[in-house]
Structure formats: structure tokens, C-alpha cells
Amino acid sequence: MASLVKQTHHLSLLPTCNATIQSPKQYPSPNIPFKSQFHGSTLTFSIPSSSSSFTPLITKKTSLNPIVAAKVNKGSVPPSFTLKDQDGKNVSLSKFKGKPVVVYFYPADETPGCTKQACAFRDSYEKFKKAGAQVVGISGDDAASHKAFAKKYRLPYTLLSDEDNKVRKEWGVPSDLFGTLPGRQTYVLDKNGVVQLIYNNQFQPEKHIDETLKFLQSL
Numbered sequence: 001m002a003s004l005v006k007q008t009h010h011l012s013l014l015p016t017c018n019a020t021i022q023s024p025k026q027y028p029s030p031n032i033p034f035k036s037q038f039h040g041s042t043l044t045f046s047i048p049s050s051s052s053s054f055t056p057l058i059t060k061k062t063s064l065n066p067i068v069a070a071k072v073n074k075g076s077v078p079p080s081f082t083l084k085d086q087d088g089k090n091v092s093l094s095k096f097k098g099k100p101v102v103v104y105f106y107p108a109d110e111t112p113g114c115t116k117q118a119c120a121f122r123d124s125y126e127k128f129k130k131a132g133a134q135v136v137g138i139s140g141d142d143a144a145s146h147k148a149f150a151k152k153y154r155l156p157y158t159l160l161s162d163e164d165n166k167v168r169k170e171w172g173v174p175s176d177l178f179g180t181l182p183g184r185q186t187y188v189l190d191k192n193g194v195v196q197l198i199y200n201n202q203f204q205p206e207k208h209i210d211e212t213l214k215f216l217q218s219l
Contacts, residue, residue: 015153017119071172077193079170083138083160086146091136091160097193100133100219102212104186105173106205109141109149117184117205118155124209125156131216133188138162140182176202188212 072078082092093103104121106114121128121135128135135157141149146159162168165182173183186208188197199211 014119014122017115017153071170072187072195072198074195074198076195078187078189078195079167081162081167081170083162083167084143085161086143086150086159088143091158093193096134096136096189097191099191100131100216101189102128102133102135102186102216103138103189104136104184104208105138105168105171105182106184107182108139109145113184113203113205114139115153117208118149119153120206120209121157122153122155124213127213128216131213131219133216134158136160138167140165140168174200184208186212188215 078093080093082090085091093101102121104117106117108114118137121137125135136159137155137157138160139146140162142163143161146161149155150159168182171187173185175181175183181202183200184202184205185198185200187195190196197212197215199208201207
């Protein structure tokens with residue numbers, strides 16, 4: 001009983017992940033029914049005509065398609081990269097070869113959905129370690145932003161800065177909301193650097209942890 005109480009107390013020391021920051025980086029989270037599936041299937045947006053929370057700017061001659069064909073597919077080896085981590089050190093994708101790695105692209109530090117996702121990866125970090133996998137988060141924020149974000153929420157894994165979105169573009173991460181919102185997509189690479197899983201879900205960020213863990217634990 002004593003050990004149980006101690007463990008509960010330890011968990012309570014972790015910072016809350018309910019971000020309420022109002023800043024230019026806080027992307028819209030409209031109440032839009034959204035169906036997200038594994039890459040290769042259709043992603044469907046359904047926007048009710050009665051919705052007042054989101055009004056896309058669409059002209060009669062505009063043909064919009066929110067789906068961008070990814071350049072990285074299951075079974076392929078993604079383009080390598082070298083980016084700065086939260087400490088300003090260069091980190092290459094090749095560093096993780098020899099063990100599974102979870103690479104997740106997210107819109108921005110300190111936004112509500114991204115904070116929930118980051119903390120969910122943190123809370124399950126030991127499970128990822130047990131599965132032999134490394135976790136790497138990538139967004140367009142600079143190293144200083146990543147450092148503050150990681151420190152505030154005690155994130156135990158690597159965050160990489162893709163300031164010009166070069167890696168995001170090379171990997172073909174699809175955008176959401178007609179290209180206005182950077183995509184939230186997760187890749188699982190095996191120990192040989194081959195992509196074995198691609199998962200996309202913008203509005204349920206914590207599902208990325210569930211799906212990737214389920215896959216890793218099935219190996």
C-alpha cells in the first residue's frame with residue numbers, strides 16, 4: 001500500500017497538459033466531424049452548413065483537396081535529415097538506425113492538441129523504451145521554443161526543429177483544413193530505417209500514442 005501511495009504522489013508532480021495558451025501559434029480547432037485512417041485510405045472532412053465555428057474561404061472556381069499524397073510510404077526508406085534538437089545540437093535520422101524509432105510531426109509547441117500529444121508520449125515513454133523504440137517529435141518551432149516546451153512539460157525525448165519545413169515537405173506530410181493547418185502524422189521506422197506504419201489524426205492527438213504502441217507491441 002505504501003508503494004502505491006508513493007507512485008501516485010510521483011505522478012502528481014508531472015505538469016498538467018491542459019494548455020490554455022492564447023497566442024498566434026494556437027491553431028483553430030473547429031468542431032468538425034473528422035474521420036482519420038491509416039495512410040493510404042481516405043481522410044474525410046464533413047463541414048455542416050449550419051456550422052458557425054468555421055467558414056472556409058472558397059470561391060466557385062476553386063477546387064480544393066485537403067489530401068496531399070505522401071512521398072514516404074509504408075515499406076519505403078524516408079529521406080534522411082539533420083536537424084537541431086532542443087539543446088541546439090545537430091541530430092541525424094541515421095543516429096536511430098539499429099532500433100525502432102517513432103517520428104511524429106506536429107503543428108506547433110504549446111498549442112492545446114500538441115501539448116496533449118507531447119504529454120501522452122511522455123506518460124507512455126517507458127512503454128516505448130520497453131518496446132525498444134525511440135521517440136522523436138518534429139515541428140517548425142525553433143530550438144529555443146522546443147527547449148522551453150520540453151522543460152515545462154518534462155518531456156524525456158528528442159524534439160527537432162524543422163524551421164523551413166523542409167523535412168515535412170520531403171516526407172510529404174499532408175496538411176489539414178485546406179492547407180491552413182500543418183499535418184499531424186506519425187511514422188514508425190523499424191531497426192533498418194524502413195517505414196512500417198503511418199498514422200494520421202489531427203483532432204485526436206492522443207490516438208497517435210495508442211496506435212503506435214499497439215503496433216510496436218505486436219512486433
